[in-house]
Amino acid sequence: MNQASQQVIAASDLPALGQPLLGGVFAARYWLNGQERALILLSDEFQGIWGEYGVEIAGANSYSDGYANTVAMAEAGSVIAKKVLALDLHIPSCLEGQLLMAAKAEGLVTLRHDRFHWLSTQYSAYYAYGMGFETGWLVNYGEDGERLVRPVRSLIIQ
Template structure:
């Protein structure tokens, strides 16, 4: 069951970076598909496989649009994607992962740095991107490996 979450935010209502917003922590403003958006990191931590090793998922290879990637993953049966969407959130894309790392480096959010975190961007039928939040490493790994996910929300700014 999908939770009801805030869908948009007025620019005048945005808090300072690192402050509460839409059930999480406001990370930053950014542009996605020609629209300014607010990135929000949730406190929830999910764990699981990205998806089936050897299965290329159409629509899950955007470097910037984590929500589109996560929806494609869920349609293909990814349990962590289904869980993220159930929270009214999505798995960060490569771009969104980099924005999270910048917020961590600025001391605005806390992210575990003892394990790699899945991102929603796939690289091939066999691998997807993951991120180390200790040093900011972006890497690839086999989709069938269990990793952490910190879901995010991306709200259009009006």
């Protein structure tokens, strides 16, 4: 893990949900690996393929840990994962995607809904999960198709 995955913030320093935080919008509080975390949605947006069709990536199948998935993707050669990690961000997991959809439904964040977005969770050697933020559809697509990525940051809350 790099430094980004271990950044912390005091609970007393958190703004209200939907407010600016570290270059993005504070979208949700959630638990991951026994730690309470703050999910921040950034405005950066990338387009690209998830990975190589037919290749299963060990460590990229977590439904909850988008950072671990993104690191595994980058180590396997994913260009889009490398771009996101270079900014100290990661591609949301299935759980983080659902949290973003809930934040959108509450009017806390704005997400494009005219295109499907990649999530970092791999479904199989041939498919990875994506999400349509118009209605919250969780789907899987061939990993070699181009989709959008809207990166996030996750901070440990102390």
